[in-house]
Amino acid sequence: MAEGWFRRAVGGTGLWLRDLLRALLVAxxxxxFVRVWVLQVFEIPTASMEPAxxxxxxxxxxxxxxxxxxxxxPDWLPMRPPERGDVVVFxxxxxxxxxxxxxxxxxxxxxVEIVDKELRLEGEPLDEAAYATxxxxxxxxxxxxxxxxxxxxxxxxxxxxxxxxxxVLGDNRDxxxxxxxxxxxxxxxxxxxxxxxxxxxxxxxxxxxxxxxxAPDGGLPPREGPPPVGPPPVPPPPAALDSPPPDPPPTLxxxxxxxxxxxxxxxPVR
Numbered sequence: 001m002a003e004g005w006f007r008r009a010v011g012g013t014g015l016w017l018r019d020l021l022r023a024l025l026v027a028x029x030x031x032x033f034v035r036v037w038v039l040q041v042f043e044i045p046t047a048s049m050e051p052a053x054x055x056x057x058x059x060x061x062x063x064x065x066x067x068x069x070x071x072x073x074p075d076w077l078p079m080r081p082p083e084r085g086d087v088v089v090f091x092x093x094x095x096x097x098x099x100x101x102x103x104x105x106x107x108x109x110x111x112v113e114i115v116d117k118e119l120r121l122e123g124e125p126l127d128e129a130a131y132a133t134x135x136x137x138x139x140x141x142x143x144x145x146x147x148x149x150x151x152x153x154x155x156x157x158x159x160x161x162x163x164x165x166x167x168v169l170g171d172n173r174d175x176x177x178x179x180x181x182x183x184x185x186x187x188x189x190x191x192x193x194x195x196x197x198x199x200x201x202x203x204x205x206x207x208x209x210x211x212x213x214x215a216p217d218g219g220l221p222p223r224e225g226p227p228p229v230g231p232p233p234v235p236p237p238p239a240a241l242d243s244p245p246p247d248p249p250p251t252l253x254x255x256x257x258x259x260x261x262x263x264x265x266x267x268p269v270r
Contacts, residue, residue, distance in 0.1 A: 041198060042059055042101065043058050049102070049171050052269060053171075053194070054264070056200055057200045057264065058201075059198065059269065060198050062193050063191060064079065066080075066082060066187075066190050067079045082190065084107055085105070087193065089190075089193075089194060093189060096189065099191065102185075103168060103171060105121075105126070105167055106184070110122065111123070112158065112160075112161060113158035114154065116139050117139060119169070133173065153180065164187040165185060166184055167184050195268070197264050197265070198266065201260060202261060
């Protein structure tokens with residue numbers, strides 16, 4: 001009798017464990033499907049899309065909307081080709097292992113030109129007052145003696161956007177490395193459209209300095225050569241013997257409460 005009870009107990013445990021593993025497998029597969037084909041979260045690492053997106057924003061991206069058959073999708077499916085003004089995430093054309101986020105402004109067949117920081121499509125100025133910003137009042141003219149980072153930043157083109165490609169720009173025009181410097185984005189590299197900011201954290205420190213020879217996000221040339229010569233730094237004064245001890249570092253909860261940008265949570269991106 002005891003032996004029969006033991007066998008029933010072991011058999012019941014085996015069935016329960018099998019059902020649990022099956023449920024976990026289904027959950028994992030569903031999560032992977034959603035992440036790859038429907039929704040995914042990306043972190044914004046630079047200031048190239050300010051003020052729409054800040055460094056430290058975590059955005060929710062619709063990966064379903066630009067599906068392979070979006071151009072011919074029936075009306076009842078939430079799919080469509082990219083439209084002018086969409087904030088899109090894509091694989092960086094020179095290095096597809098990296099993700100970039102910019103605003104799609106030039107559509108296939110458009111003639112794109114930038115004249116003294118003014119974006120023109122088919123020769124007509126595009127009204128960008130709702131999103132574009134310029135932090136540098138200087139305007140660099142067309143000159144063969146200027147570095148590409150300066151010359152193409154403020155005056156570019158005209159160029160014709162090829163079929164199935166998109167001309168993308170950062171909203172922070174004077175600090176964005178975009179289609180002005182490395183060309184258009186192929187449709188196959190698009191990952192999705194940014195829907196909203198899920199949450200946002202104030203970065204702990206400014207963006208780290210770039211290594212020698214690497215252009216910053218704005219495409220401007222890095223400083224080259226030895227650092228400027230100046231007086232040696234003045235050492236800090238010695239601490240007084242009776243000075244109070246330094247404040248203890250904040251706890252994880254305190255750090256998060258100080259860094260969270262509460263007003264940006266669930267903020268739509270347009």
